[in-house]
Amino acid sequence: MLQSMDNSHVSLVALSLASDCFEKFHCDRNVSLGLDLKSLGKVLKCANSDDAVTIKAVDRPEKITLSFESDGKERTADYELKLLNLDQDHMEIPKKDYTCYIQLPSSEFARICRDMSMFDESLTIACSSKGIRFSAKGDLGTANIQLNAGTAMDVSIEVQEPVTQSFAGRYLNTFTKATPLADRVKLYLSEERPLLVEYPIEDYGHIRYYLAPKVNEPDF
Amino acid sequence: MLQSMDNSHVSLVALSLASDCFEKFHCDRNVSLGLDLKSLGKVLKCANSDDAVTIKAVDRPEKITLSFESDGKERTADYELKLLNLDQDHMEIPKKDYTCYIQLPSSEFARICRDMSMFDESLTIACSSKGIRFSAKGDLGTANIQLNAGTAMDVSIEVQEPVTQSFAGRYLNTFTKATPLADRVKLYLSEERPLLVEYPIEDYGHIRYYLAPKVNEPDF
Amino acid sequence: MLQSMDNSHVSLVALSLASDCFEKFHCDRNVSLGLDLKSLGKVLKCANSDDAVTIKAVDRPEKITLSFESDGKERTADYELKLLNLDQDHMEIPKKDYTCYIQLPSSEFARICRDMSMFDESLTIACSSKGIRFSAKGDLGTANIQLNAGTAMDVSIEVQEPVTQSFAGRYLNTFTKATPLADRVKLYLSEERPLLVEYPIEDYGHIRYYLAPKVNEPDF
Numbered sequence: 204m205l206q207s208m209d210n211s212h213v214s215l216v217a218l219s220l221a222s223d224c225f226e227k228f229h230c231d232r233n234v235s236l237g238l239d240l241k242s243l244g245k246v247l248k249c250a251n252s253d254d255a256v257t258i259k260a261v262d263r264p265e266k267i268t269l270s271f272e273s274d275g276k277e278r279t280a281d282y283e284l285k286l287l288n289l290d291q292d293h294m295e296i297p298k299k300d301y302t303c304y305i306q307l308p309s310s311e312f313a314r315i316c317r318d319m320s321m322f323d324e325s326l327t328i329a330c331s332s333k334g335i336r337f338s339a340k341g342d343l344g345t346a347n348i349q350l351n352a353g354t355a356m357d358v359s360i361e362v363q364e365p366v367t368q369s370f371a372g373r374y375l376n377t378f379t380k381a382t383p384l385a386d387r388v389k390l391y392l393s394e395e396r397p398l399l400v401e402y403p404i405e406d407y408g409h410i411r412y413y414l415a416p417k418v419n420e421p422d423f
Numbered sequence: 424m425l426q427s428m429d430n431s432h433v434s435l436v437a438l439s440l441a442s443d444c445f446e447k448f449h450c451d452r453n454v455s456l457g458l459d460l461k462s463l464g465k466v467l468k469c470a471n472s473d474d475a476v477t478i479k480a481v482d483r484p485e486k487i488t489l490s491f492e493s494d495g496k497e498r499t500a501d502y503e504l505k506l507l508n509l510d511q512d513h514m515e516i517p518k519k520d521y522t523c524y525i526q527l528p529s530s531e532f533a534r535i536c537r538d539m540s541m542f543d544e545s546l547t548i549a550c551s552s553k554g555i556r557f558s559a560k561g562d563l564g565t566a567n568i569q570l571n572a573g574t575a576m577d578v579s580i581e582v583q584e585p586v587t588q589s590f591a592g593r594y595l596n597t598f599t600k601a602t603p604l605a606d607r608v609k610l611y612l613s614e615e616r617p618l619l620v621e622y623p624i625e626d627y628g629h630i631r632y633y634l635a636p637k638v639n640e641p642d643f
Numbered sequence: 644m645l646q647s648m649d650n651s652h653v654s655l656v657a658l659s660l661a662s663d664c665f666e667k668f669h670c671d672r673n674v675s676l677g678l679d680l681k682s683l684g685k686v687l688k689c690a691n692s693d694d695a696v697t698i699k700a701v702d703r704p705e706k707i708t709l710s711f712e713s714d715g716k717e718r719t720a721d722y723e724l725k726l727l728n729l730d731q732d733h734m735e736i737p738k739k740d741y742t743c744y745i746q747l748p749s750s751e752f753a754r755i756c757r758d759m760s761m762f763d764e765s766l767t768i769a770c771s772s773k774g775i776r777f778s779a780k781g782d783l784g785t786a787n788i789q790l791n792a793g794t795a796m797d798v799s800i801e802v803q804e805p806v807t808q809s810f811a812g813r814y815l816n817t818f819t820k821a822t823p824l825a826d827r828v829k830l831y832l833s834e835e836r837p838l839l840v841e842y843p844i845e846d847y848g849h850i851r852y853y854l855a856p857k858v859n860e861p862d863f
Contacts, residue, residue: 318500321465538689
């Protein structure tokens with residue numbers, strides 16, 4: 204389980220992978236490791252796609268070690284990364300019910316977020332039993348995209364109570380970088396609660412993004 | 424018919440599409456719509472390649488509406504763009520005769536403009552019955568490219584009177600962004616008249632770029 | 644034979660092509676031509692891949708002429724480049740023996756240099772009979788890549804005396820731009836001598852990069 208929060212504490216990301224998705228998994232007790240994600244990303248780019256990857260940390264660790272070994276061990280690469288002192292420990296996010304639940308192709312969601320952000324920094328999502336509507340209004344004009352449940356694009360919409368909320372588009376655009384991980388994305392919305400954007404990772408786990416809605420009412 | 428002029432009024436572009444290239448075309452009376460091309464481009468990028476596109480404007484309009492609908496209308500997107508007040512109305516460009524008329528592969532023209540602009544901001548086109556010659560002279564040296572009429576590259580040259588004129592290369596490089604629209608490009612030149620660069624768009628219409636020659640004689 | 648040195652005189656590149664790799668080669672006496680490599684690169688990009696290329700310089704030249712002719716001469720392009728006054732003439736580089744000689748896939752070498760430079764500006768190469776080890780240590784942690792001689796990656800290592808030297812990674816990264824020229828790269832090292840990185844160019848010649856080691860001992 205990996206968690207990270209942006210500096211302004213508006214959004215949060217949580218990655219969860221089941222232990223059986225690793226070839227070998229050994230963990231004596233729960234431990235929180237503070238990692239600089241940018242550095243971790245750099246190191247992971249140094250692995251070959253067919254390398255055997257080993258990630259290790261001792262108890263009360265100051266660093267973690269990542270080892271990449273080629274078949275036959277002709278090439279071995281070791282990287283040590285310093286750990287960060289986290290102000291904050293792992294956060295428990297209560298799994299409540301949401302009043303709107305939408306499933307759609309992840310590429311379609313990415314495209315809508317990108318298109319909308321050309322019009323305004325802010326994006327409004329209105330979800331009702333009729334469908335889901337994304338809108339933005341800016342200096343150059345207005346944009347509205349309406350998706351209806353159907354089989355061609357395979358959009359499914361479950362609504363107990365309609366919700367209309369505005370979000371900062373740049374966070375949504377960041378979330379959609381997970382698009383290559385999953386064909387479909389799940390959106391969960393409720394009044395006065397953060398939006399949950401979930402990308403399933405095969406049968407292993409999922410990556411979840413949470414984003415607080417904008418407080419000001421949209422003016423349209 | 425779409426027209427646009429650069430800020431310095433050195434160049435002009437005109438796009439013409441026959442009404443029968445649209446599935447449905449309705450126009451009660453001629454109207455000039457002032458559009459910000461950059462915004463229009465952004466909106467057009469939001470269309471899917473197989474969307475049905477509708478463009479609408481009322482009489483004496485303040486905005487136009489672009490609608491994109493997927494097959495089965497599972498996805499509908501509406502964009503409204505504010506219109507600009509144009510200082511200037513549609514310009515009639517007289518279709519006079521030119522003394523030089525050259526046809527060549529559009530990719531070859533694009534490449535010459537690009538290569539020349541590495542040497543100097545200014546590019547000289549000399550057209551005679553012997554062929555067409557592009558030249559540039561700058562700090563790092565000189566460049567000359569000579570094309571002769573022939574079948575290998577399929578260059579055709581018709582010259583009533585030889586012409587030598589200099590142009591600002593950066594405009595030509597901008598024009599050549601239309602290269603993907605057409606395999607071939609037509610150049611029309613006459614002494615003391617703007618160069619006309621024409622890209623045909625299948626049987627539907629054409630895009631025409633006009634560029635005023637530089638007044639100072641080239642020094643070579 | 645083409646030679647160039649960087650402004651800080653830390654590295655040197657030498658390109659050697661046998662005269663029989665040219666269709667026609669005529670040279671009355673040895674002459675040093677000072678060329679601005681950036682300009683030369685620009686001009687060479689203007690050639691088509693199937694053009695006949697002619698390079699000419701007179702005795703005591705002030706410029707060289709490069710001509711590119713298409714098949715059938717429908718298109719001819721001439722470029723004249725001004726020559727530079729070189730402070731320094733062609734340098735004779737003595738071909739001494741080196742105590743370590745490594746051959747490895749050029750793409751692997753490029754990747755190691757790229758990966759290491761994410762960690763530190765400086766890269767240490769340690770070569771012994773056990774294998775070759777690349778290491779870097781920086782703010783975000785440490786990186787070690789060990790290559791052993793073997794057939795899978797086809798790494799060959801000949802060591803008379805072990806060598807450990809540090810180099811500036813940005814030069815190495817520049818050298819690896821030659822990677823597309825050759826499948827394999829040869830590294831030659833000796834204590835207190837510049838590293839030689841050699842890319843063979845088929846049977847015609849080679850490109851050789853020399854890089855002075857860093858004077859300060861690495862602190863690990």
